[in-house]
Amino acid sequence: MKIDADAHDAIPVTLAAARAEFDAAVTYLDTATFGLPPRRSWAALQQALAQWRAGTADAVAYDLPLAAARSSYARLAGVDPSVVAVGSQVSVFAGLIAANLPGGSEVLTATGDFTSILFPFYAQSGRGIRVREVPLDRIADCVTSRTTLVAVSAVQSADGRVADLDALHAASRATGARVLLDTTQAVGWLPVDASRFAYTACGGYKWLLSPRGTAYFTINPTLIDDLTPHYAGWYAGEDRWSSIYG
Incomplete structure (x- = not known):
């Protein structure tokens, strides 16, 4: 070259x-x-x-850097800014997905993965949500027609192992299982195409060099209507500054 x-x-x-x-x-x-x-x-x-x-300080002016951050993250993740949500923690977004799972769902995870994407699903055991842990290098092979969701980190926090994202994407397409990919250890150095997965969540305080309490979430546009926004707040208004009350 x-x-x-x-x-x-x-x-x-x-x-x-x-x-x-x-x-x-x-x-x-x-x-x-x-x-x-x-x-x-x-x-x-x-x-x-x-x-x-x-x-x-001008509260309305905070919208500008927030919009810029969403756009910047969207470019890194390979998605449109309209499918990027901002929040405080990965576990909050994982909890949102967990709360939306049908009772009796199976969630497939990697043994020893970071607990921010494990605990929210274990917390749903009262609704019959079953968590099945398998070795990371076998996770794509272990996706079956019974698997509702795969919740896994793109890069393992404990030891830096990288998940086979191509194999995971193929397994998801073959079985219909959705994937929640934690990209906290990936976005910023590892190319990640978030559009290939149902959901991704990313803490910004590592490779994105952001303050703690900064997190991003992406959702496949076709799934937006399937997700009940359990944590909807005033900022979720279509025209947020004229829909604060009532």
Whole structure:
């Protein structure tokens, strides 16, 4: 492959600009646990805090960075911003899916996966929801016609193992099982096409270098009407600033 000389020369500049965004006091290698804030994010946060403290914050103005974040995440996930929801935690979105499962459903998970996408389904055992754990490297092979949902991380938090997403997608199509993919350890470094799966959920505080309490959720457009929005709040209004009351 021929590399353009000008492009090659630009690589160190781009890398230097990226490095200049961070102020770690140590050699930091733990983004997979807790991403550091870039300078621009830190500055924006300080500005927002200063406006809040001074009493000059504008609630309506918060819509702009929120919309920008949804659009940016949509580009990373390969979906339209209209199917991206924002929230606080992956477990909240997993709980939403769990609450929508028909009684008696089987949920297939990977043994030892992160509990944010396990506990919400175990909590539904009173409705007959059954959780079946299998080794990660066999999860696609274990999807059957009895499987209602596969809930699994794209990348394992404990050891970095990557799920075979192509095989999982194929198994879902073959059986009709839906997939909830936790992309917290993936989006930001691993290409993920969220449009291939029924649902994805992503915590933003790792590879997306966002504050804790930032999370994203995607849903296949064909499934929107099947999902009861149990956590709908005032911000769910079609014209949110004129539908706050009543």
